[in-house]
Amino acid sequence: MSSLSIQLPGLNLKNPVMPASGCFGFGREFSQLYDLSGLGAIMIKATTPEPRFGNPTPRVAETPGGMLNAIGLQNPGLEKVFNEELPWLEQFDVPIMANIAGSTEDDYVKVAEQLSKAPNVHALELNISCPNVKTGGIAFGTDPEMAKALTRKVKEVSEVPVYVKLSPNVSDIVKIARAVEEGGADGLTMINTLLGMRIDLMTGQPILANKTGGLSGPSVKPVAIRMIYEVSQRVSIPIIGMGGIQSAEDVIEFFLAGASAAAVGTQNFVDPFICPKIIEELPEMLAKMGADHISELTGRSWKKNERLAYYRP
Amino acid sequence: MSSLSIQLPGLNLKNPVMPASGCFGFGREFSQLYDLSGLGAIMIKATTPEPRFGNPTPRVAETPGGMLNAIGLQNPGLEKVFNEELPWLEQFDVPIMANIAGSTEDDYVKVAEQLSKAPNVHALELNISCPNVKTGGIAFGTDPEMAKALTRKVKEVSEVPVYVKLSPNVSDIVKIARAVEEGGADGLTMINTLLGMRIDLMTGQPILANKTGGLSGPSVKPVAIRMIYEVSQRVSIPIIGMGGIQSAEDVIEFFLAGASAAAVGTQNFVDPFICPKIIEELPEMLAKMGADHISELTGRSWKKNERLAYYRP
Amino acid sequence: MIRQENCKIVSNRPIADNIFELVLEGELSAEMAQSGQFVHVKVADGFDPLLRRPISIASINDGSFTIIYRRQGKGTSLLADKSIGISVDVLGPLGNGFPADEAKPGQTAVLVGGGVGVPPMYELAKQLARKGVNVISIIGFQSSNAVFYEKELAEFGEVYVATVDGSYGRKGFVTDILDGLEGQADIVFACGPTPMLRAIENGAYAPKTYLSLEERMGCGIGACFACVCHTKDDPQGFSYKKVCSDGPVFQAGEVVI
Amino acid sequence: MIRQENCKIVSNRPIADNIFELVLEGELSAEMAQSGQFVHVKVADGFDPLLRRPISIASINDGSFTIIYRRQGKGTSLLADKSIGISVDVLGPLGNGFPADEAKPGQTAVLVGGGVGVPPMYELAKQLARKGVNVISIIGFQSSNAVFYEKELAEFGEVYVATVDGSYGRKGFVTDILDGLEGQADIVFACGPTPMLRAIENGAYAPKTYLSLEERMGCGIGACFACVCHTKDDPQGFSYKKVCSDGPVFQAGEVVI
C-alpha cells in the first residue's frame, strides 16, 4: 500500500493532494501540462444553476505574499458542466469533487441534485464562503443556522457525500463547523479566502473592479493552520485543508494541524506543475519524519506527548 | 502649515505616523536610535492593572510575509507605567496614546481612569482585540454589545478621548465599529492581529508556546485596507489605520482607504528607523500625488468621481 | 506546447528610459511561433513577489528569445536588476499571437505599437517581411527618451514615430499618423494601451485589424478566469474570451475592449 | 551604540558541513566591544523572509567583523548564497556579551562552545589571551564533518573537541570533557544549545559561569518582549530579563534557562 493513499467519505484518493476549486478550471488547461490521473482528486470550479459571467475586470491583484481575486463565480452553468465538462473529465482516473454555489437554497439544491449523479463526481463541496458575489455565498457561511439548514437540504438530495467549504471571515469558526456537522456534512474543506482589498496609488481607487476580493496564497497560511487546528479537535468529520500551500512541507503542516488531505490553490498559478511535484516529494518527506503513512500525521500537533522523529529539512 | 499635521480627538499630531502598541515598548529602546519628538504620537505597550509576565516562550514565529506573536500582554502594570514610563516619556514633545487592557470591565476602567490623568497621555486606546490572553481581550472585541458597554464605561472615567482598537477576527467589522461609536468612542484604531498558528515540522508541535498567536506584517495589509474601507464609510469618527505598513506608499494606501492617521507595528522590528523614514518621505509623495495636505487623501477611494492626479512611483 | 524552463540570461540592458531588452536562452524558444504570444515570468524565487509577470515575446531566435519590458513596479524592477548568467523561471509560450498569415505577400501591413506595445511588432515585422509583405511601422511614445526599436523596425520597412510631447518624431498619437496613411493598409496589427486600441478599432483603418489586449492575470493559461472579456456579439451576456489563452490577440470586433 | 548599516561582504565561505564564515565590512565594527554580542541581519530585501536573523559576532576586526552561521532554514540559506561584494543590512551590535574583565590575568578561563555556539568563543579567547588569561577551549559537535575553528582557537590555548558520534576528538559531550578538568577553571564561559547550558549551570564547574542564551526574537533591541525569561530569584513572578538586550549573556543563576 502506498504511504499516500487516503480514504475519505466518497473519496478513494491515491494521494492526498488536489487542486483547489477555482484554481484549476475544469482541468482542461492543466491536462496539457501533465496527466491529471496522477492527482488525488480535482476540485472543479464552482457551478451555479445558470451560467455566470462574473465580475468586471480587473479581477485579480497581487498583495504581499498573496493575491486577491474577485472572479465572481464565473462558470458555464449546471447543464454545460454536467453535459460537457464532467464527461470530458471521465477520461482521467481521478475522482471529482464538485464545488457548488448559488444565491438561494434552491440554487444549491438544484446543482447538488444533478451534479451528484455524474459518475465521476464522488463528493460535493458546498461553497458557502465565496466572498465575491452579492447574494448567497458567504452569507450562508457566516451564519451557523443558515449553514446548517443548507447543509441538511443538500444532504437530502445528494447521492454522494457532502463537504462544506468554510469561510475564514468569521468570529468563531468552530461554531460554524459544528453547525454544518450537525447538518449532516460528511467533511469540511477549509479555508476559503479572506476578504481583502488593495488600492492603486496611481488612481486612488481599488484595483479590483469589484473593489474587495478574496485573499489567498502563502500569506493566509497561518490563519488556515490555526482554524484547522481548532476545528479538527472539535468535529469528528475529516478536513481537507487549504490556504497558502506551496510545498510538500506545507502539506505536512496542514496534516499536523488536523487535515486529512490538502488542496493547492494559488500556487497552481505560480508553478503549474506544483501538484505533481508535491505528490512526488511527499513519500521521501514521510520517510524523513519516520511516518509509515501520511494519515498518521493528521492532528499530531494536538495529540499530546507524541513528538515526531527529529526532522531537519 | 505642514502638509502632514493632523488634528484628531485629543491628538494634535505633527504628522500622522506613530509606532503601534506593543511594537515600541515604552519608547526607551528606540530613543537610543532617534529623537522620539519627531513622531506623530506613540502608542505605548498595553497596560493592565497589575504587572503581567505574559506567555511562555517562544512568543514569536515568522510566517510568509508576516509574523505571529503571543506576548500575552506582558507589562509592568499600571503603577509602574504611570509613575515611571510616562514621566520618562515627558522629555519628548510627543503625545502618548495609552493602550489599555484587562480581563474584566473593572480592569479597563481602573487603568483608563488613572492613565488618562497623565499629562502626556492625550488619548486612550482600548485594546479589546488582543488574541493572546485567556480572559478578556478579544472576547470584548468580537461581541458588539460587550464592546459598546465597555466603551461607555471607559468613556465615563476617562479624561481624554477614547479610541477603540478593533479585532479583525470578526464576521462583521462594521457592526462592532458602529457599536463602539454608539458607546461613545472618539475614534477607532484598526486592525489588531489576525489569529494564526505555525507548526514546526521538526517537532510536530506549534512553534509558539501559546500555540496560537496574532498575525501581523505585510501579509495582513489587504485585510486591514478592506476593513478600514468598509468601516470608514459607516462611522463618523476617525480611524488610525495599521496592519502591514512598511512604507510611505502603504501609509497613503491606508489614507485612501479611509484612515486619518497611520501606525507602524511589525516593520519597526525589520527596520527600526522606519517611522522617521516614512515621515521624511511623505511630503514628496504628497507632492507627486498633487495633494496639498495628507488629510485630503482620507477616504478618497470611496469618494467617487475624484480620481487622483496621475502618479507613478 | 507550453513549457516551464529556467532560462539563462544572455543579455539584459536598458535601451531607453526605464526600458530593458532581455535575451533569454531556452529550449522553449523552439515552441514559439507567433509574435504577440507572451511568456509568464517568475521574477524571484519565493513569494516576493508571488505571481508571474506576463511579457510579450519581442523576437524569436534560434535557441533564445527576446523580451522588452518597462521597469515599473516591484516585479519588473527585480527583473531589471538581474545579471547575465542568472536563470529566470519562464512559462511559455502562452496565448495566440498575431496571425501573420492573414497578410498576403505584396499586401501592405501597418504595425502599430504604443510604448511597451512596440516589442511584439518587431518579431511580426520580421515574419511579414520574410514573406514579402510590405511593412509600415508606426510607434508611439511619451517622449524622446522613451523611444526604442525605431532602427530595428526600419530593417523591415518604413517607420514613423510619434511622441506625445513632440520631443521626437511627430507630435501626437499613433492614430494621427494612421490617419495620414489613409487607404494604404490592407491589414493593421496593433499593441498598446487600451485607449489606443479602441481608437484603432473605431478608426477602421483597414479591412482587417488585429489587436493585442492587456489584462491583469492570474494563471496565464486559461484556468482562473481572471482575464476574461465579453464578446462583441453578446456584450452583456455569458459568452466570453480569455485574454491569456484565447488572446491576447483578437480581431477587431471580436471582443469588447 | 546600535547602528544600521549596509555592510559589504568581504568573504563568505563554507568552513564545515553547512557552516559558513562570513566577513562583513562596516563602520559598526567600531562599536563592537564584546564577544557574545550579536548582530541582527536582514538577509533579503522585501518580506521574504520578513524578520532579521540574530547571529553572534565571532570576531571583531579593524573595519570588519566575522560571523559564523549554520545554513538551516530560509534565512541562513539565502545568506549562504550571497557573494562577495554584495551588501547586507546589519543592525548591531546588540546585547551584552561575555564580560572578559571577569577573568583576571593569570587565571584560567574555560570556554565551552556547542555547534554554532562556538563562534563567539573565538573573539572571547582572543580578548582573554591578550590580557594574559589562560584559555582552555572545549568545543562540541555532532560529527567530524561539523567541526570548525579548532585550529583558530588553538592560537590562544588548549582546545578539546567532542563529537556526539565519536567521529572526531572525544566521543560524547562537552560536559564529559569539562568533568575531566575538575578544579582547573576559575571561570567558565559557554554558548550552545539550551540542554548544554543547563548541564553546565548544574555542573558548577567554576566559581563564576557565564552563559549565552538563545531565544526567538522579534526586534532584537528590547522593545517587543518576545525574548524574555524569568529571573531565578522569582521564577514564577513578574520579574524578567530580555535575552536580546539584557543578555544574551547572563551569569549562571541569574535567569531560568
Ligand SMILES: Cc1cc2nc3c(=O)[nH]c(=O)nc-3n(C[C@H](O)[C@H](O)[C@H](O)COP(=O)(O)OP(=O)(O)OC[C@H]3O[C@@H](n4cnc5c(N)ncnc54)[C@H](O)[C@@H]3O)c2cc1C
Ligand atoms: C499579454 C501581456 C503582454 C505584456 N507585454 C508586455 C511587454 O512586452 N512589455 C512590458 O513592459 N509590459 C508588458 N505587459 C505588462 C506587464 O505585464 C506589466 O507591466 C507587469 O506585469 C508589471 O509588473 P510589476 O511587478 O513591475 O508591476 P506591479 O504593479 O508591482 O505589479 C503588480 C501586479 O499587477 C500586475 N500588473 C501591473 N501592471 C499590469 C499590466 N499593465 N498588465 C497586466 N498586469 C499588470 C502584475 O503582473 C502583478 O501581478 C504585458 C501584459 C500582458 C497582459
Ligand SMILES: Cc1cc2nc3c(=O)[nH]c(=O)nc-3n(C[C@H](O)[C@H](O)[C@H](O)COP(=O)(O)OP(=O)(O)OC[C@H]3O[C@@H](n4cnc5c(N)ncnc54)[C@H](O)[C@@H]3O)c2cc1C
Ligand atoms: C543571540 C543569538 C545568537 C545566535 N548566534 C548564532 C550564530 O552565531 N550562528 C548561527 O548559526 N546561529 C546563531 N543563532 C541562531 C540563528 O539565529 C538561527 O539559526 C537563525 O535565525 C535561523 O534562521 P533561518 O531563516 O535559517 O531559519 P528558519 O527556521 O527559517 O527561521 C524562521 C524564524 O525562526 C527564527 N529562528 C529559527 N531558529 C532559531 C534559533 N535557533 N534561535 C533564534 N531564532 C531562531 C528565525 O530567526 C526566524 O525568525 C543565534 C540566535 C540568537 C538568538
Ligand SMILES: Cc1cc2nc3c(=O)[nH]c(=O)nc-3n(C[C@H](O)[C@H](O)[C@H](O)COP(=O)(O)O)c2cc1C
Ligand atoms: C482565482 C481564484 C478562484 C477561486 N474560485 C473558487 C471557487 O469557485 N469556489 C471555491 O470554493 N473556492 C474558490 N477559490 C478559493 C480556493 O479554492 C482556495 O480555497 C483559496 O484560494 C485558498 O487556497 P490557496 O491559498 O492555496 O489559494 C478561488 C481562489 C482563487 C485564487
Ligand SMILES: Cc1cc2nc3c(=O)[nH]c(=O)nc-3n(C[C@H](O)[C@H](O)[C@H](O)COP(=O)(O)O)c2cc1C
Ligand atoms: C509583538 C507585538 C506585540 C503587540 N502588542 C500589542 C499590544 O500590547 N496592544 C495592542 O493593542 N496591539 C498589540 N500588537 C498589535 C499591533 O499594535 C498592530 O495592531 C498589529 O501588529 C498590526 O500592525 P503591523 O502589521 O504593522 O504590525 C502587537 C503586535 C506585535 C507584533
Ligand code: FES
Ligand atoms: S489569467 Fe487565468 S484565465 Fe487568463
Ligand code: FES
Ligand atoms: S527580541 Fe524584542 S524584546 Fe527581545
